[in-house]
Amino acid sequence: MSATTGRTLGMGEQEAVEGRFVDAPFGNALVEAARADERIVGLTADLGKYTDILPFAQAFPDRFFNVGMAEQNLIAVSAGLAKVDRVAFCTTYGVFATRRAYDFIAIACAHGNLNVKIVAGLPGLTTGYGGTHQAIEDTGLVRMIPNLVVLDPCDAIEVREATLAIAAHDGPVYMRLPRGRVPVLIEPNQPPFVIGKSRLLRSGSDVGIISTGLLTGAALEAATVMESQGISVGVLHVPSIKPFDNDGVAEFSSQVNQIITAENHVTDGGLGTLVTQALYRAQLLKPLRHIGLPDKYIECGSVPYLQAKYKITAADIVDACRG
Numbered sequence: 001m002s003a004t005t006g007r008t009l010g011m012g013e014q015e016a017v018e019g020r021f022v023d024a025p026f027g028n029a030l031v032e033a034a035r036a037d038e039r040i041v042g043l044t045a046d047l048g049k050y051t052d053i054l055p056f057a058q059a060f061p062d063r064f065f066n067v068g069m070a071e072q073n074l075i076a077v078s079a080g081l082a083k084v085d086r087v088a089f090c091t092t093y094g095v096f097a098t099r100r101a102y103d104f105i106a107i108a109c110a111h112g113n114l115n116v117k118i119v120a121g122l123p124g125l126t127t128g129y130g131g132t133h134q135a136i137e138d139t140g141l142v143r144m145i146p147n148l149v150v151l152d153p154c155d156a157i158e159v160r161e162a163t164l165a166i167a168a169h170d171g172p173v174y175m176r177l178p179r180g181r182v183p184v185l186i187e188p189n190q191p192p193f194v195i196g197k198s199r200l201l202r203s204g205s206d207v208g209i210i211s212t213g214l215l216t217g218a219a220l221e222a223a224t225v226m227e228s229q230g231i232s233v234g235v236l237h238v239p240s241i242k243p244f245d246n247d248g249v250a251e252f253s254s255q256v257n258q259i260i261t262a263e264n265h266v267t268d269g270g271l272g273t274l275v276t277q278a279l280y281r282a283q284l285l286k287p288l289r290h291i292g293l294p295d296k297y298i299e300c301g302s303v304p305y306l307q308a309k310y311k312i313t314a315a316d317i318v319d320a321c322r323g
Contacts, residue, residue, distance in 0.1 A: 020184040022156035026119060026177055027055035029163035030089055034060055040167060041081055043067060043090040045074040051091035051121045052179045071096045075104035075116070082114035087167060094120035094135030094176060098142060109172045110147045116172045123152065123176035123213060124264030124293065125306055131297030135176075140269030142174045143242040149195055150242040151175040152263075154216035156182035158239055161193035169195060176213055185217050196243040200252065204234030207321045208256030210249060212238045212271050215262035215291065215312060222317035233321060244274050250282035258287040260320045264312060267292035289320045 022028075034040040034056060041063045042056040048066060057064040067073045071092055078088035097105065097120050109116040120138060127133050143150045149169065153162045159178055166173040190199060201216070202223050211219040216237045223233035236252040238245060253259050259279075263271040272290035279286060293310055307313050 021181045022160075022184060023181055024052040024055055024179070025156040025159040025182050026163055026179065027052040029160040030056045030167075031059045032160075033164055033167035034063065037087065037167060039085060040087045040089065041065070043074055043078055043081075043088060045069055045071050045090075045092045045096065047092050047121065050179070051093075051119065051177060053089070053091045053119075056089075071100040072104050075101045075118070076108050078116045078118075079104070079108040079112070079114050082109070082116050083112075087115045087117070089117045089119060089167075091119045091121065091177070093122045093133060094138040095122070095133055097174070098135065098138040102141060105142065105148070105172070105174070106145045110145045113147045113171050115170065117166050118172070118174045119177050120174060121177045121179050123178075125298055125310065125312065126178075126214065126264070126303060128301050128303050128306060130300040134298050136293050136298065137266050137269065139174075139176065139241050139265055140273075147171055148242065149173040149240075151195070151239055152213035152241055152265075153178065153193075153239050154211075154213055154237055155185035157184055157186045158193055162239065165193055165195055178214070183217060185220060193239065196240050196245060198245040198248040198252070199237045199239065200234070201237050202233070202235040204232040205256055206232045207258050207260060208234045208236065208252055209260045209262055209317060209321075210236045210238060210252065210271070210275050211262040212241065212264075214264040215317075218312070218314040218317055219262050221314035222321060225314070225318050226321050231321060238271060241271070241274070244278070246278040246281060249275055249278040250284060253279055253282075253284055253286055256286070258289075260289045260291060260317060262291040262312070262317055263293075265292055266295055268295055289323070291317055291320055 078090040081088045209219040226233045261272040267290040
């Protein structure tokens with residue numbers, strides 16, 4: 001059930017978002033990119049409404065294709081269009097892209113280093129529809145594919161920046177999609193988004209939180225709470241899972257006393273694993289804790305309830321900072 005309405009949310013419905021937000025930042029950024037590059041086409045597997053690509057479909061109906069509920073065809077058709085000099089943006093849910101069409105991503109797209117941009121909705125624990133719809137292991141799967149860039153943006157500003165960046169990038173990309181009413185977290189004075197680079201959102205010396213995607217908002221909230229209690233907390237946001245900013249993570253980690261990773265994904269094979277490897281390679285020995293999802297299927301329920309149950313909230317990051 002929804003924490004705000006007291007009922008189970010229907011497909012496509014979302015919890016209310018407080019504060020600053022932008023509607024459909026991906027779709028609007030894709031329109032912006034497509035106006036500058038006529039090679040860009042958009043595709044979906046019958047999920048246009050729920051993956052924010054409708055602004056593109058409305059602006060460029062002759063460049064938009066709905067292949068129906070057939071994710072393998074979605075990737076294969078996108079690869080075919082890329083072979084004739086199109087830049088193919090295709091949208092579906094993360095679970096459907098990675099579980100149903102993994103071989104097509106690896107061979108049809110990445111093997112030939114084609115210009116296919118896979119934009120994946122419902123990343124991690126952002127839906128109450130249970131294990132069939134929760135892409136809790138997707139970045140761990142796709143980061144193993146050669147040539148494939150893997151991104152996990154945190155807010156509306158970064159979704160726009162990342163969309164424009166991958167439109168200009170020559171090669172295949174898998175990007176997790178915050179959709180609908182997406183909050184704004186990144187301040188205007190922050191450095192621009194760059195594929196392969198992390199972003200220092202907050203400096204600190206006692207605790208360093210290394211986060212990605214949805215959990216970056218929770219990390220910033222936790223850092224504010226801890227600062228009010230006299231504990232200095234830095235936040236390093238890592239939107240680029242592959243290529244991974246090993247040097248940036250090592251530099252940030254060298255300046256704090258302990259490290260916490262925070263991700264909307266299983267910790268084994270995700271950001272937690274990547275940070276552990278980066279610290280080992282840099283020969284940095286620091287206390288390290290992982291906030292993320294367990295190695296199990298998540299049940300159905302309201303998203304706030306499930307996020308609290310599986311301990312991926314700001315309060316859980318606060319507890320880890322104190323611990």
